[in-house]
Amino acid sequence: MTETSQQKVFFPNLDGLRFVCFFAVFAYHCNGTILLKLPDSRIKHFLNFLFQNGDVGVNIFFVLSGFLITYLLIKEKSFKQTISLKNFYIRRILRIWPLFYLVVLLGFVVFPYVKFRTFPSPAEVADLKSYLIFACNFDFIRLRSLASNALPDAAFLAALWSVAVEEQFYLVWPIVLKFSSPKKYAWLFIGIAFFTLIFRSFFTGATSHDVAVLNFHTFSVIGDMATGGLMAYFCSKDSKVLKYITNMQRWKIVVVYILAISILLFKNEIFSTAILLVFERLILAAFFAFIIAEQNFANNSFYKFSKFKIVSKLGVYTYGLYCLHFIAVQIAVQVIERKNIAVNSVFFALLICTIVLVVSIIISLLSYHLYEKHFLKLKDKFAFIVKK
Numbered sequence: 001m002t003e004t005s006q007q008k009v010f011f012p013n014l015d016g017l018r019f020v021c022f023f024a025v026f027a028y029h030c031n032g033t034i035l036l037k038l039p040d041s042r043i044k045h046f047l048n049f050l051f052q053n054g055d056v057g058v059n060i061f062f063v064l065s066g067f068l069i070t071y072l073l074i075k076e077k078s079f080k081q082t083i084s085l086k087n088f089y090i091r092r093i094l095r096i097w098p099l100f101y102l103v104v105l106l107g108f109v110v111f112p113y114v115k116f117r118t119f120p121s122p123a124e125v126a127d128l129k130s131y132l133i134f135a136c137n138f139d140f141i142r143l144r145s146l147a148s149n150a151l152p153d154a155a156f157l158a159a160l161w162s163v164a165v166e167e168q169f170y171l172v173w174p175i176v177l178k179f180s181s182p183k184k185y186a187w188l189f190i191g192i193a194f195f196t197l198i199f200r201s202f203f204t205g206a207t208s209h210d211v212a213v214l215n216f217h218t219f220s221v222i223g224d225m226a227t228g229g230l231m232a233y234f235c236s237k238d239s240k241v242l243k244y245i246t247n248m249q250r251w252k253i254v255v256v257y258i259l260a261i262s263i264l265l266f267k268n269e270i271f272s273t274a275i276l277l278v279f280e281r282l283i284l285a286a287f288f289a290f291i292i293a294e295q296n297f298a299n300n301s302f303y304k305f306s307k308f309k310i311v312s313k314l315g316v317y318t319y320g321l322y323c324l325h326f327i328a329v330q331i332a333v334q335v336i337e338r339k340n341i342a343v344n345s346v347f348f349a350l351l352i353c354t355i356v357l358v359v360s361i362i363i364s365l366l367s368y369h370l371y372e373k374h375f376l377k378l379k380d381k382f383a384f385i386v387k388k
Helices: 014-033 042-051 056-080 085-118 128-132 136-146 155-178 182-200 208-216 218-235 240-246 250-265 274-297 309-315 318-338 346-382
Strands: none
Touching (some): 014 056, 014 274, 014 309, 014 318, 014 346, 042 346, 056 155, 056 182, 056 218, 056 274, 085 128, 085 155, 085 318, 085 346, 128 136, 128 155, 136 155, 136 208, 155 218, 155 318, 182 218, 208 218, 218 240, 240 274, 309 318, 318 346
16 A cells, blocks of 8 residues: 555544553552552552552553544545455554564463473463464453452463453454444444443352453453444544534533542442443443543643653553563562562552563563564555554
8 A cells, every 4th residue: 555545644642541541550460469468558558549440441442442443444434435354454463463472472481481490380271272362351251250360370461361352353343344334333333332231231240250251251341442433433523522522611521530530449339239330331431432532632621641742652662561561560579479578668569560660661662662663564554544
């Protein structure tokens, strides 16, 4: 595809938002590992309160993917009256597969070898086959059904469950949009979200299996992508929704952000009944979809993520940060446990977390520039829409 035939679209605030999503997940993982080793105190409880729901960063990633992929596909279909499935799949393969399979290699080959030579023999409980075919979210459900906090022996493999869900989404989504009438897109997205609610309604018990299905099953989380897709549909044309968000008063935007943050902080208390658990992801996704649209199109935003230059630059490396950061977390936990290091002060615990974050960034930078970038250069050759 020649450069002159490519359309150019860029949402400058999405990179910063991506890094915020990653940091929420990073803080969540640090809270469940390093900060967990702190002696009981008010500060420990406060940090747990702040970070306990950081896993919703994955929810935002899903809504973001639904928004961006749908927006680009709608624009491609609008300009070309069709969607090139071949080019789409090639782009996704070049973006996702190299790093994904590198992490799989590290988890199933390198990690067992290193652990066998340094620590007791490895005992990997994850199923390699499910990782090879991007079905590891179902294997993760199997593990979490056995124990609510179960992880693979190479714990960093657990982060790949959401990548598998996104790949399943990417496999189907362009086909659906290609062969559906744009006039029916809105009803299509609403229908998928409604299907998700029905599916979730069958898994509202207190068992480990139900909790795992609600959090990791494709049918349980696909509504996030559909919600992002619905917002992309409204933003891809001159819709009333787009006009409202574009001209929305600043104080109203602030109120929405305050509501979103409050719901995130008190998520466990708010969504404490079976019926509310059914709607939890959809409610959160609606807020996240609004934030994505507000960041991209609102004229009266109180803050745009693109103004935070460092965060926006780091947002380019978010995929690597997400896939690789738990390697640094796992190494830190192993060192603490093997060396019997006492994590007895908040300052020391946060210092360890900061070091782990820095190491994660360094690993991700190396991965991007020495490995992923070679595939990304090829990816743009198959893109109809590229960054400005």
